[in-house]
Amino acid sequence: MKRRRLALTLRQLRERAGMSAAEAARAVEHDTSWLSRIETSEVRPHPNDVRALLALYGVTGSQAEAVVAVARQAKQRGWWQQYNDVLPDWFVTYLGMESEASVIRSYECQMIPGLLQTEGYARAAIEGVPVPIRATEIERQVALRIDRQTILAADDHPTLRVVLDEGAVRRLVGGVEVMRGQIDRLVQESTRARIQIQLLPFAAGTGFDGSFVMLDFPPLPDPYPDPAEARLVYVDTLAGALYLEEPAQVSAYSAAFEQLAAVALGPRDTRDRLRLIARELV
Known part of the structure; x- marks a missing residue:
């Protein structure tokens, strides 16, 4: 960033x-x-x-x-640059920004967010992408995804707010046991300070056609002349990514996220629903 x-x-x-x-x-x-x-x-x-x-x-x-x-x-190298052999340039930019964010808001309609994936889920998700990946690269991709999660291990980790469509939890990625482990991870993470996970149930009757992430950044310390916007929107695509920074764009996505959060289940009800979904897996 x-x-x-x-x-x-x-x-x-x-x-x-x-x-x-x-x-x-x-x-x-x-x-x-x-x-x-x-x-x-x-x-x-x-x-x-x-x-x-x-x-x-x-x-x-x-x-x-x-x-x-x-x-x-x-000009300093980031931790992620050890994975340059499996990282597309557009995602290098995102990792740099994610590592510096103070607040991360994520809406996911298809998959569990990378920051919350278990190793088993990450491996199955990477193996299942529509663009084939060489077998030799899969473990490197998995290691990268798990290394990303170290930002949540720090005492001063960013605030993470996730609105997760029920379809992402119901999708059987990697089989029953992998999904049970993944749902258990979501339940555990949602009890941590500054991590909020909300499930958007099918019964809500609404949703948003497309996942996105919003990143907030702390101001650079004085006397830096910081005219930059403190928030941007990241939209992942099959062949690249969009970084939306214009105030009107950011405002539209901010409003969309808050509207989705308003109709999603609260954190406690989300944990109850996740446990129920895990029990229903056969």
């Missing part, structure tokens, strides 16, 4: 300075495409280049040093 936050900050600071991307790039002896790739977070800028851009935009002193510090952090 630091790379994405940095990119958005540099773009907004340039716009505040009243400069076009072409003008700014020429002023620091680069071409427009170079700056465009930085502002869309396609490349990590060198801290010296960031310092030159900030000086051009009139940002100096402690604010400039705060931005340069974030630029240095953005």
Whole structure:
């Protein structure tokens, strides 16, 4: 997320300075495409280049040093980069953001969210994707999915709110025993602090055609000139991902999530229903 936050900050600071991307790039002896790739977070800028851009935009002193510090952090390798051999580029971006989020809101209409999957469920889900995966990659994908969950093990783990469609729990991924173990995991996790799981039952008569995740980020410490939005929406697709950051887009998904949560079962009723579903598995 630091790379994405940095990119958005540099773009907004340039716009505040009243400069076009072409003008700014020429002023620091680069071409427009170079700056465009930085502002869309396609490349990590060198801290010296960031310092030159900030000086051009009139940002100096402690604010400039705060931005340069974030630029240095953005160049550091994340834990997930050990899985680069099985990670598509678009998901690398998401993992970086997920690891820095303070609140994660997830609506799932098909599958159990990756942060809550058991190893058995994760393996069965990966094996069952419509795009074939080589057998040698499956265990690496499973290990990656389990490693992601370490963010929930920390004392200061993010708040996690999940609205889970009943169809995702009823879908028999990996067989009866795998699903019983997975449902038991959901029940256990839902009793932890700052983790809320709500089941959206079939009887609610409503739903949303498409899973999505909303990520909230803590503000960067002063004196960072942080004009970036503190929330974005992530939508996974078969061949990539969408990152929605425009206020109208974020507002629409925020309202949708809260409406779904309002008609879903509360946490205690959710645990009761999950236990019932587990008993019904044969």
